[in-house]
Structure formats: structure tokens, C-alpha cells
């Protein structure tokens with residue numbers, strides 16, 4: 505199975521979501537790998553090195569791939585391959601999405617974040633990607649309930665799917681990332697709970713995952 509993290513804008517939380525999902529899926533007993541598709545930046549690869557240094561379990565396989573095609577070719581060896589895409593993926597994004605069981609599109613609450621992401625979703629739709637496989641996820645979210653409601657209303661009007669749980673932006677998650685942890689592994693139960701809820705919401709959309717979890 506393949507899940508893609510796609511966004512027009514940079515820094516929206518693709519890699520954070522990739523590592524959260526990888527850890528939770530691994531905990532559920534799946535063999536998972538993150539394909540780091542931004543080899544110049546190598547965010548996921550560097551995180552994995554810090555994770556190994558911290559001696560954290562489960563171990564998460566991460567590998568840099570120079571092309572999307574190479575990563576896809578190897579996906580069959582894993583229960584789940586997570587494609588951690590670069591910003592502005594365009595053509596690469598379409599290839600990622602075409603091969604994915606699920607496409608996750610992280611966004612913030614601001615119109616500046618949502619607008620390009622909605623456009624990216626429409627482009628994928630035009631390229632033949634089924635809309636029921638695409639899910640927006642509020643990531644790095646800081647804002648009131650009113651802001652959450654307004655952002656959801658905007659995305660609903662734009663006819664895109666949005667996950668219910670929100671991935672909050674928190675100092676503890678930032679710190680966890682620096683130590684090679686995923687958001688569900690920070691030492692605060694409330695934060696863990698919120699992170700796990702995001703991962704679970706994603707896993708619920710994967711065929712065959714509910715039973716495994």
C-alpha cells in the first residue's frame with residue numbers, strides 16, 4: 505500500500521505527518537518505509553538518524569529516492585510505503601498520487617495555505633485521481649475553534665475531504681522531532697492522544713487497517 509504526502513507549499517507538515525503515520529503503523533505491526541523524496545533537504549532521513557541515535561523503537565526504515573518511480577517500484581516489499589514528497593511536486597505529485605491508495609494534503613488554517621492546496625487537489629482530480637482517496641489534514645494548527653470552523657467551511661465549499669482530528673503545532677512536538685520522535689511519542693499523554701487520533705483517522709481510510717490496529 506502507498507500513501508502520499510503532497511503539498512504545493514513548503515513547510516506545511518508533510519514530513520511530520522509522514523513520521524507520525526510511520527510510527528503508528530509500525531506499532532500496529534505493519535512493515536513500513538518512508539521514501540524521502542526531497543533528497544537535497546533529506547528531512548526524513550536526518551530525523552531517522554536522530555531516531556536511531558536516541559535508540560527509539562520501533563525502528564523506522566527511511567530511504568532517499570531520487571525519483572518517485574524508484575520508490576514506487578520498491579513499495580511492494582512493504583505493507584506501507586509513505587511517500588514524503590517535496591513542495592511544488594507538480595508532475596512528481598501526479599505520479600505519486602496515481603500510485604497511492606491515499607493522498608494526504610496537509611494545510612494550515614490560513615487562506616494563504618488552503619488556496620494553493622485546493623488548487624493542487626483540483627489539478628490531481630483533473631489528472632484522474634479519485635477525490636475519495638484525497639484527504640486534507642489541518643497540520644501545524646494553531647487557532648481557535650471559530651477559525652477551525654471557518655477553515656472547514658471553506659474546504660467543504662471547495663468540495664474536498666478533511667480529516668476530523670487536527671495535528672496541533674506545539675513546542676513539545678518540535679522538541680520531540682529534534683530527538684527523533686514522532687508526535688505520538690512526546691512525553692505528554694494529551695499531546696500523544698491528539699497525535700494518535702490523527703494517525704488513526706488516516707489508518708481508518710486504509711483498507712484492511714482497522715483490523716490490524
Ligand SMILES: Nc1ncnc2c1ncn2[C@@H]1O[C@H](COP(=O)(O)OP(=O)(O)OP(=O)(O)O)[C@@H](O)[C@H]1O
Nearest residue numbers: 514515516517518519520591672673674677678681
Ligand atoms: N505539529 C507540529 N508541532 C510543532 N512543529 C511542527 C509540527 N509539525 C511540523 N513542525 C515543524 O515545522 C517545520 C515544517 O514541518 P515539516 O518539515 O513537516 O513540513 P514539510 O511540509 O515536510 O516541509 P517541506 O515542504 O520543506 O518538506 C519543521 O521544523 C517541523 O519540525
Ligand SMILES: [Mg+2]
Nearest residue numbers: 518519547589
Ligand atoms: Mg518535508
